[in-house]
Amino acid sequence: MTGMKAFFGTFIKEIKLLTRDPAGLILLFLMPSAFIISLSLALEGTFMTVEKSVNKYKIAVVNNNTGHDGKNIIDLFEKSGKLIVLTNFEKTLLSEERARRAIIDSDIIAAVIIPQLDKNRDRRAEIKLIIDPGLANEVGSFLQYSLQQYIYISEIARLNIEKNMLQKSIYPQTVEYKANLGTIASNSGDFSIKKYYALREATTDIIPTSVQQNVPGWTIFALFWIAQILGINILGEITDGSFRRVKVSPTSERIWLTGKIVPYFLINLLQVLFLFALGVYLMPKIGLPALEIHNTGALVILTLxxxxxxxxxxxxxxxxxxxxxMLSSFSAMILLLMSVLGGIMVPKFVMPPVMQDFSMWVPHGWAIDGYMNVLVKQSGIRDILPAVYRLLIFSLLFFSAGYLALKSKLGRI
Incomplete structure (x- = not known):
């Protein structure tokens, strides 16, 4: 009971100290917000150029349909004027697996797998739309809309045929049957569309949008910058003599330290909520793509x-x-260096390979890889566990080394 009372006493004291400097507290939210907004606006064209230069708007169509539907869908994409449609790749007829590999290798941006209709089916045949997870939303939506449009038009055509045939059977002398519908198949309404993602093995291959890069990137920067503020606060209480009161009280160093760090942990969580809300709600208002969050559970675990x-x-x-x-000087240098090496200030996909290798040894690099998995690849909890494990191991190492060194320092007071 005494320990809990001491913890809450330290916790409340720390909250009061933080609220005495509202300008500094607000700056913790406004500084990364300014970076996110300004850099997303400034670099959006650059990210789009990189994405277009890599993907080139080539799509593959794997046509397993022996009827008119496959040819009609290919014609639909070719006539759009926005796509290069491939049915063969490297002189080999495309299969679904080969098309997936071509997406992963960034040779094409998407693949459409058109199935053969089974007369004995009990449900609609599934047209698979396989897309690059890093593809701009507008392009993916265009492909899906084009397929849906074909299905809807074909369904209407089928209904018109049935209507005309019914009218002809009822009024054979007054209704002239006309079915000038070209090569639209009468059974196209039996298709459904399902979207899949061709997931890469390496996160560095993904081309995010400027929002997908900057929102999590500068959020990570803000989260780690709190380390400097916390360190200065702890050190200040030790050097100004405040800690002597703790030594003569029944409060242990562990409870005192826990009470001090929990408020900063909560501030970190508020920073994430605020900055990600900017990406979700503000970015579309200023002409940038919205930040889409598909797996909140994975995002929460990674953020913690x-x-x-x-x-x-x-x-x-x-x-x-x-x-x-001394703390403010060397911590700023370390945090800035980690941000550069970890792919925060310079996106990892534009780094040379040697720099990408360095990023695998920096907590910022693991964090940004985890966020890219969640936000760009739309991965689940299992896919971010390697990054989470590394972060937790380093947390244990940092805290254990810091606590033991701090305990030794406090023992000399």
Whole structure:
């Protein structure tokens, strides 16, 4: 009971200290917001250029349909004037697996798999639309809309045929049957469309939009920047003599430290909510693509791991520093260097291979890979576990080293 009371006492004290500087608190939210908005606007054209240069709007059509439907869909895409339709690749007739591999290798942006209709089926035949997860939403929507339009028009044509045949059977002398419908198949309404994603093995192959890069990127930057503020706060309480009161009280160093770091952990979570809300709601208002979140559970787990790693790093900063000036100087250098190497300030997909290798050893790199998996590849919890495990291991290392060094420092007071 005494421990809980001491914890809440330290926690409330820390909250009061934070609210005494509302300008600094607001800056923790406004600074990354300014980076997200300005850089997303400035770099949107660059990201679109990279995406177009890689994908080139080529699509594959694997036509397993022996009727008119396959040819009609191919003609529909070719007449759009926006797509290059491939039915063969490297002089080989495309299969579904080969088309998926071509998407993963960035040779094409999407593939349409047209099935053969089974007369004995009990449900609609499924047209598969396989797309690159990093593809701009507008292009994916165009492909899906084109297929739906074909199905709807074909269904209307089929109904017109049935209507005319019925009228001819009832009024054979007054109704002239005309079925000038070209080669539209009468059974196209028996198709359905389902969208799939061709997932890559390496996150660095994905071309995100500027919003998908900058929102999680600068959120990670803000989360880790709290390490400097926490470190300065802990060190300040040690150097100004405030900690001596803790030593003469029954409160342990562990409870005191926990009470100090929990408010910063909560601030981190509020930062994520605020910055991701900007991506979801504000970005579309200023002409940028909206940030789409498909797996909230994976996002929450990853965010908790990133925040824990940042807080643990703050404890280590406090333990290794002798003064606030020293802490602010070397922590800023380390955090900025980690942001560059981790793909925050410079997107990983434009880095040379050697720099991409460096990013695999930096917590920022694991964090941005995890967010790219969730936001771009629309992966689930299982797919982000490698990044979460690395972040948790480093959190344990940072906190253990920081706590032991801090305990040694406190013992000398």
């Amino acid at each position: 791991a990133v925040s824990l790693c940042a807080i643990s790093l703050g404890v280590l900063f406090a333990a290794l520093s002798r003064s606030s000036f």
